[in-house]
Amino acid sequence: MRPPQVELDFGTPPGTPPRTSSDFEEVPYPADHHWATAQQQESLPLHYMSEDTATRRRVARGPGSSGGFLSGDEHEGEMQYDDEGKDVYSKSRPAKGRVSSGRIRRPPPPPPTSISEFISQNLEHLPPAIYTLLSCWTRFHKIGHSGVVVWDEAHFGKFGSHYLKREFYFDVHPPLGKMLVGLAGLLAGYDGSFEFKSGAEYSDNVPYVAMRVMMATFGVAMVPLGWYTAVELGLSSWACHLVALMVLCDVAWLCISRFILLDSMLLFFTFTTVFFLTKFHNQQYQSFSFDWWLWLAMTGISIGCVTSVKWIGLFITAVVGLYTIEDLWDKFGDLKMSYRDQIRHWAARVLCLIVLPILVYMMSFKIHFLILNHSGPGDAQMSSLFQAHLVGNDFSRNPLEVAYGSKITLKNMGWGGGLLHSHVQTYPAGSTQQQVTCYHYKDDNNDWVVLPRWDESEYNPNDPLHFLQDGDVIRLQHAATTRNLHSHNVPAPVTKLNNEVSCYGNATIGDYHDYWKVEVVDDIKQGSKDKVDRIHSLTTRLRFRHDTLGCYLRAANSVLPQWGYKQIEVSCDKENNPNDPHTYWNVESHWNDRLPPADTKFFKSPFLRDFWHLNVAMMTSNNALIPDPDKDDILASNPTDWPWMHLGLRMCGWGDHQPKYYLLGTPIIWWGGSASLVVSFIVLGVYLFRHQRKYIDMDSREWDHFLYVGKIAFYGWFLHYAPFFIMGRVTYVHHYLPTLYFSVLMFSHLLDHFIFSSRRWKEKTKKISFGVCAFLIVANFWWFRGLAWGIDGPINEHWGLLWRKSWNIYNA
DSSP: OOOOOOOOOOOOOTTOOOOOGGGSOOOOOOSOHHHHHHHHHSOOOGGGSOGGGTTOEEEEOOOOOOOSSSOSOSOTTSEEEEOSSSOTTSOOOOOOOSOOSSSOOOOOOOOOSSHHHHHHHTGGGHHHHHHHHHHHHHHHTTTTSOOBOOTTHHHHHHHHHHHHHTBOOOOSSOHHHHHHHHHHHHHHTOOSOOOOOTTOBOOTTOOHHHHHHHHHHHHHHHHHHHHHHHHHTTOOHHHHHHHHHHHHHOHHHHHHTTSSOSHHHHHHHHHHHHHHHHHHHTTGGGTTSHHHHHHHHHHHHHHHHHHHHOGGGHHHHHHHHHHHHHHHHHHHTOTTSOHHHHHHHHHHHHIIIIIHHHHHHHHHHHHHHHHOOBOOTTGGGSOHHHHHTSBTOGGGGOBSBOBTTOEEEEEEOSTTOOEEEEEEEEOSSTTOOEEEEEESSOOGGGOEEEEOOTTSOOOOTTSOOOBOOTTOEEEEEETTTOOEEEEEEEEOSSOTTSEEEEEESOSSOOOGGGOEEEEEEEETTTEEGGGOOSOBTTTEEEEEEETTTOOEEEEEEEEOOGGGTTOEEEEEESSOOTTOGGGOEEEEEEEOTTSOBOOGGGOOOOHHHHHHHHHHHHHHHHHTOOOOTTSOOTTOOOGGGTTTTOOOEEOSOOOTTSOBOEEOOOHHHHHHHHHHHHHHHHHHHHHHHHHHTTOOOSOHHHHHHHHHHHHHHHHHHHHHHGGGGTOOSOOOGGGGHHHHHHHHHHHHHHHIIIIITOSSSOHHHHHHHHHHHHHHHHHHHHHHTHHHHOBOSOGGGSTTOOSSTTOOOSOO
16 A cells, blocks of 8 residues: 655746646546536645645535525536635535536537538437427327317307407406417408307308417427426436427327317416526526526516416416525525625516516507407496497497486496396296396396486476486386386395395386485596586496495395396395495496587596406406306316316217317326326435435435426426315316426426436336337327317227226217
8 A cells, every 4th residue: 555645835946837737637537427527526636726826725616405496506607715714625525506406507519610510519409390390290180170160169269250350358368368369360361250159160261270270389389398398407318208208199288289279378388487487597507697687587478478368377477486485585595695686686586577477468458458449249347438438339429427317227346247237037036026137248128217216206308407416316217127126125036145136116116115325436537426516427436225225236246046047146235335346336328318428538448447457357257157056067077087087078069970079188198197296205205214314315416406396397286286176166177288287297307317317227228118108108199199180980989998987988
């Protein structure tokens, strides 16, 4: 054994030129990545130091070990000096780094000098290009095979019609997806004349194939996005192939992308949000650089887009929020970071992840309002002032001041309120008198005439005009049936604590229960109640108090049963709550030949008021989409049915002479993804127990990467899945499709962790494992491909599709 040797550095002899690294033999390190990384983390030998730096040791920052989304500090990639006065000859400590998870950074290649060199540098993009071409084939193949309106094309296809005719159309979804459907119709040459009735055959002037192709293009883009997201997550090439294959071969994603629906856009922007987030994560080592700002801003824009298609996009927003909270908390614990940088980080997140998405979301509504500036079906959901500026609306002919003898419509100003309405049908119980409801569509049954009390002189149209004022006691006579708005001590049919509101009597018969006292709340234009002289149409907010019972006319969100045509219940609230908007009303339409029309400039509605009103109306309508106890919805399913594919969904008629589409996933993908979520918890628990017993299963970077990808996948899956358990609305299997993406990432992550990136297995074993997985995915897809491409002929002749007895694929 050689005796230990000591190296002494007495400096450089005088006259000797400085020695450089080229004077020493360069020893190549082994090709193994982890060994190379460890060597790069070692401090430089003393003989590399000049005399003036011999007392300062340069330490390169490397992987950290916090175990969160991020770990270490902000200065990875920089050379830090250790000037703490400690022994500089001691063994170098493990270095810490900002981003010890995600894609491993590599220096950019030099500019190519030939075509062959350019190709060799970009060979990594060849697999996603091939997958994209395959995605085009699967999404576009036989896309026009069914020439009828399939499933929700009856609903979303109408968007194209209304956008082309520029008619305002209310829907429970934000406007971006609807605008893109309208754009697809415009580019395809659609004239907007088709009604899109469910199951109806498309006419020759409807370019439905071109419109479907444009919607399917979003589904095509999901495949390369899946690939590049896996790359940015730091998965191996084998795992990247599996992610791309599963996105390509899932039958449910394929099927939902091939029709005129919003779901392909929702999935596309969900994928882009995850991709941009992972790109931003990999730029954390160079904060406030151009790329850092770019991917942070793109994440915010994508959040705004996904939320502007469907509110389910808020779930991916929550994933980004969790990531950001942990990221900022990690930075808050970095004592080396200045307060100025802390504030800059917080400001950047607020600007790009809060302000920017809100601006994108609001801009979609602004464009929506600018395009749809004509009166159309469903605009009664909007405020009266908003409707007044729509082209084709007759509000511009409204007299400004309301007088006795005027025929009016009354709009409830609560969230999602409609028009005061009555029809000849009677209540099946209670008073059995004529029903009074709130209705969102305009017809003659919404018209009422303002009349004086019974005990006053009979109203004569030739008498001098008497204008309606605060405190007047009036009757409201239903114009179509001549019955009077009435209330009495009979419980309302749904809200039992309130009194029933009905229509009673006629033009000559009535009683004191027909009297309502007008109470002014305020006026949008005139100001507070004290400044309101006369009741104005559109702008004055009113309450109607029953003169005998003292209750207030109210229309909340209580829906009548089928005998009430699912319209909103109108009742008389015994509690006097001046701040309850459901007791607020305004005069919307107003006809009186003896009064001149008002100046249309008087009727203007600010954008923020319209934006808020429409969003509240959308939320209210969404909450009203509850399961109907009066009928069995064979298309609906429960969230517990989704992960293990308990039920599918028939998307069209099931006749023998029409193509049939069944929304069902590829079993190996759905079941494997669900199982991987369970396995991930078990694996995490085992690792934590072993760690507590001081077993070392992986180095710090591997552990950080394992947690990082696992958190992205599990948080994404949980935050997209759990909310459906607390929702009261009806749910369908397509609600699980954004959630599926995160189970796919988890499935690929575990396969990568245990097989493809494991040092235990030989390369041949990894290839065989990948081949088995890829074969099962592709074979599963090919077996069920007809569910997405269309099944012709009698369904019972196509054997082998009933893998679970609960699937209603076959006719009984």
